[in-house]
Amino acid sequence: MTEDAPPQAPTVTGFATKRALAALQKRNIAPRPLLLRAGLPEHAFDKPERRLSAEGQVKFLEYAAEAMGDPAFGLHLAEQSNPREAGLLFYIVSAARNLGEALALFARYHRIVNEGARWKFVRRPEGLLVEVNYVGISRHRSIQNMEFRIAIVVKTMREITGRDVRPIRVACVHARTGDVREFERFYGCPVEFGAPSDQLELSNETLALPLITEDPHLLEALRPLGEEALRARKTAAGSVRFLVENEVQRLLPHGQARAETIAKALALSVRTLRRRLSEEGTTFAEVVGELRRSLASQYINEPDLALSHIAWLLGYEGLTSFNHAFKRWTGRSPSAARADIGQKKQKLGRT
Numbered sequence: 001m002t003e004d005a006p007p008q009a010p011t012v013t014g015f016a017t018k019r020a021l022a023a024l025q026k027r028n029i030a031p032r033p034l035l036l037r038a039g040l041p042e043h044a045f046d047k048p049e050r051r052l053s054a055e056g057q058v059k060f061l062e063y064a065a066e067a068m069g070d071p072a073f074g075l076h077l078a079e080q081s082n083p084r085e086a087g088l089l090f091y092i093v094s095a096a097r098n099l100g101e102a103l104a105l106f107a108r109y110h111r112i113v114n115e116g117a118r119w120k121f122v123r124r125p126e127g128l129l130v131e132v133n134y135v136g137i138s139r140h141r142s143i144q145n146m147e148f149r150i151a152i153v154v155k156t157m158r159e160i161t162g163r164d165v166r167p168i169r170v171a172c173v174h175a176r177t178g179d180v181r182e183f184e185r186f187y188g189c190p191v192e193f194g195a196p197s198d199q200l201e202l203s204n205e206t207l208a209l210p211l212i213t214e215d216p217h218l219l220e221a222l223r224p225l226g227e228e229a230l231r232a233r234k235t236a237a238g239s240v241r242f243l244v245e246n247e248v249q250r251l252l253p254h255g256q257a258r259a260e261t262i263a264k265a266l267a268l269s270v271r272t273l274r275r276r277l278s279e280e281g282t283t284f285a286e287v288v289g290e291l292r293r294s295l296a297s298q299y300i301n302e303p304d305l306a307l308s309h310i311a312w313l314l315g316y317e318g319l320t321s322f323n324h325a326f327k328r329w330t331g332r333s334p335s336a337a338r339a340d341i342g343q344k345k346q347k348l349g350r351t
Contacts, residue, residue, distance in 0.1 A: 010054035010116030010136040016148050017057045018045065019081045020064045020073075027068060034063040054116035055137050061144035072179045074144035075186060078151030083159050086152075089113050092226050094160045095219035100207035102160060103128070105219075106153075109226045111233045117149065127168065128207055132198040136239060139198075139246040140295055143174050146198055147183075153200065154187060162212040164188070168203055171195035173249060175313055177304035194313060196250055240266075240276045244287050249295070252315035259284045293329045296322075300337050307334050 017040065024031045035042055038060035040052055065073035083090050089112050096102035107121050120131040132149065134142065150170060157165040166188035176193040183191040247265050251257040262284070263273040277283055292314045299310045311322035326334045 010114070011051040012054045012057050012114045012116065013087065013112075014045070014052040014057065015081075015086050015113060016074075016077065016145060016152075017052060017060055018085070019077050020061055021045075023073075023077060023080070024064055024067065029067050031064075034060060034067060037063055054114060058137055058142045058145045061148065062141065065144045071176075072147070072182050074147035074149075075151050075183060077144075078148045078155055079186065081152060081155070083152060083156040086113055086156075088222065088225060088229060090156065092219065092222045093156070094211065094213040095215040095222065096211055097214055097216070098207070098211060099157060099161055099165070099202075099209045100128070102157075102211060103130075103202075103207070109230060112226065112229045114149075115233050127201065127203040130200040130202065132200075134242070134246055136242055138242045139173060140249045140291060140298075143176075143298075146172060146174070150198065150200055151186065157206075160211045160213045161209045163209055165206055165209070167206075168201040169199070170201075171197065171199040173198050175299055175302060175305060175310075177302045194253070196254075239280060240273070241280050241282060241287055244273070244277065244284070245291050248288055248291055252292070252295075253313050255315055257288060257315055292325065296326060296329070296334075300334060301341060303338070303342065307338075310334070 021031050024034070032042060038056045040056040040060055061074060061077075065071065070076060089106070089109055092109055093102045093105050096105055103121065107119055110117065110119055116134055116137040118133040118135055120133065122129040122131070132146065133139075139146070150172070154165060154167065169190055169192070170183070170187050171192040173195055174193060180191060180193065243266055244262055247262045248257045251261060259270050259273060263270045266273065268276070274284060277287065295314060296310065299305055299313060307322070308319050311319050314322060314325075316322040316325065323333055326332075326337070330337060
């Protein structure tokens with residue numbers, strides 16, 4: 001890539017997309033309109049080596065969940081998926097000696113499957129904290145994809161250990177009130193939504209579990225292939241806007257989503273942050289305003305999420321400020337919008 005070449009958008013192998021396609025076809029739901037809406041070409045699946053847009057996959061899983069009428073689609077998709085379909089990454093990881101070594105291999109080679117995800121591993125006295133971040137993708141639009149991503153990692157750990165691996169804790173940035181017990185059933189541990197970051201916490205006992213798939217000879221044979229595949233994945237960080245959105249979503253509930261705070265988190269000066277956003281045709285205030293509006297549309301669909309809590313999640317001082325903003329965006333109050341959603345759901349339930 002030359003200095004003047006535009007940054008390449010993150011890509012994925014399409015593992016989650018292919019599983020979602022199979023689920024839609026099983027329900028006789030035509031995937032073509034959803035693929036086009038997500039910006040994914042139908043012919044993208046003609047060749048196994050062809051990669052997809054990471055952002056397109058994020059959008060497609062959201063549209064598929066809506067079409068399926070399944071708000072926990074990402075979780076259910078992971079439950080029904082075979083981790084071996086992830087290809088080279090699975091076989092490298094599964095050849096390790098124990099789960100701790102497998103996760104170390106995963107940390108090194110996961111970009112083979114998804115260039116837009118960054119997994120951060122932090123050792124603690126009691127175990128390991130795994131934090132998931134996005135690069136070049138807007139986190140607030142990724143609910144199903146993130147839930148699939150964390151769940152498929154846990155399912156893989158169970159597959160390669162032959163044990164019912166249970167994390168200490170699972171956390172997701174996005175808010176959710178319904179179906180929480182469904183997640184706790186799968187993980188066998190507390191699951192927090194509306195958390196500061198997407199996390200998975202594992203104990204030292206879990207990390208020491210031996211793998212039933214251990215194969216040092218296979219690992220030795222696959223490492224060079226993994227290194228070669230990794231060298232091909234040199235995606236740039238992508239849009240600064242996405243980086244800002246992801247930081248803002250995390251800090252909004254704490255009233256710290258200020259330009260100075262975000263710039264520091266991104267290792268930029270405020271002046272540089274504003275200049276780079278200007279180059280992308282936007283401003284910091286516009287990014288925050290549009291993010292709040294988008295999140296409000298998501299949260300208003302959660303019937304058990306109190307309007308006062310939504311106001312807090314969006315960084316408003318109180319419900320009155322949120323009401324004014326929502327009316328400015330939509331022309332009606334949040335309570336009226338929620339009542340309309342409830343009526344539509346009742347009508348669908350009667351059909």
